Amino acid sequence: MSGLLALLDDVASIAKVAAASVDDVIGQATKAGAKAAGAVIDDAAVTPKYVHGFDASRELPIVWRIAKGSLFNKLVVLLPAALLLSAFAPWAIAPLLMLGGAYLCFEGAEKVIHAFAPHHPGEAAPDGDPAHLEEEKVAGAIKTDFILSAEIMTIALAALPQGSIVMQAAALAAAGVGITALVYGGVAMIVKADDVGVFLSLKGRFAPTRALGRGIVHGMPKFLSALTVVGTAAMIWVGGAIVIHGLDQMGWGWLYHQIHNIAHAVSALVPGAQGVLDWAVTAGLDGLFGLLLGAALIPVATRVIAPVWGLVSRLLPKRAGGRL
Template sequence: MPGGLVALLDDVATIAKAAAASTDDIAAAAGRASAKAAGVVVDDAAVTPQFVDGVSPKRELPMIWRITKGSLINKIVIILPIALLLSQFLPWALTPILMLGGSYLCFEGMEKVWEKIHHRLSPKVSEAERMEAATNRSPKDEDALVKSAIFTDLILSAEIMVISLNEVSHEPLLNRALILIAVALVITLAVYGVVGLLVKIDDIGLYLQSKNSAGAAKFGAGLVKAMPIVLNIIGVVGTFAMLWVGGHIMVVGLDELGWSLPHHLVHNLEQMVSGGFLTWVAGTTGSLIFGAIWGAILVAATAVLPFGHSKKH
């Protein structure tokens, strides 16, 4: 009897070790998959603050929370089952789907570049006019903004999940599901946690400015002045990240489908440097250039198509 108990405890310990190792593997795989989707994640964090720009401060966090819940539903309820079914029964479809998403990223990245150029050439809306429009928003306007943000998130989330799935497609089905759930939770909470902090930093700065402490007031003033710069930097980084990730997806996808010229050009660029970090920089630059070229072609194509003229920015 004691011997049987010892054997049972030994089996339990073995199972526990295996479960712990499996958990570690899932966590590590989720980390790798999340890193691959970093470009889309940065853009997600850069895009979302625009939906609460000018909203009453007391409504900012509730709106972001509504968008966060919508994002989780997008990833776990809508995208995850479809992605798992495709990976299980139609794995060949992942590359074309990834390329469609990569094309969207390239298009969106270059459209942002064009909008920036167009904005500089167009009459500017004054801050007073912008704030007046924001003040007059009704609850229906807020609902429309939230729905728009959730739809944008659906597109970005689909790309995040498919990129992540492509990184763990060799895993068993259950592990794939657990990894993607972990990716969805971590990325969503991280992105919208950062977004919530970003949109409230100026309020924190104004609060510090009201303090009697000269140091706190000075720091608060610095926060208020820094936020537009920080958001602009995030926007620029997000645009470059979209072009880089989208370009890389297209280069790899085209190579898998039989057209290897872009892949060879990027590879030759990597071979021109000594290695290590510089190799990564060269490869990233090559993917970014290809993404920018492909994105520019798509933007130009939509400009001459009928639906392109009616598109509202």
């Protein structure tokens, strides 16, 4: 009996250790995922456009296919790459983060410029086989997701404390799965919200229910527009903050400290709201820097990188059908 009790005590101890490890993994994954909030918001803001124009019956299957591609990007491709980077080239994390942050600034600034530029009549939807168009849309969405997922996983990796590679892998995997579920679960709710609104407005038994349905239908376009604005602002703010923090880590901390000093001075003016003001001023200045950096990168991307990439693409061998 004493041996059985000792065995049960050992099992209980192992269970406690395992539970503590799970808690550590979840806690680290949550903190790491929070650091990537800007890229996560932009991912959620970008994805709904890929189901636009398709039959309502295809919306959720398309979102599910993109979500599976996103999981493949994060867990099969990016997770091993991030662990190898952490183990053999940790010095490269900060420059890669800065490169990703600069890309976020570029994307955000480009969206801002397009929002204020004169609008041209939209092009007609391309004719063709719906299945083929869906394949192209899904492939494009997964490519875009790869870029955002790379940024998310790199930010998450940088936010993790030093520890065993198993713990880092588990935390990164948990963060990747959790972020994917959050983003694409939210996207699925967004793209089907208008259908729910139509159903409530037509089939609701009570007047308030029908009014709620009409409100959802009329409010979704404004909500999507607001989500786009929030996603763009988050891209610029987070991208600018990543670059500024990276410069500080690499020994060029003048700008980082100037922003910190300005935010501290402004927040000291209102003793009751120091924390909020400090964050708001820091985020605003980070965002202003990100917008200026992104605007400066636009001509570099369009006049240098794009032509060079086009030349490289033409020189690469082609597969059957004319596509790479």
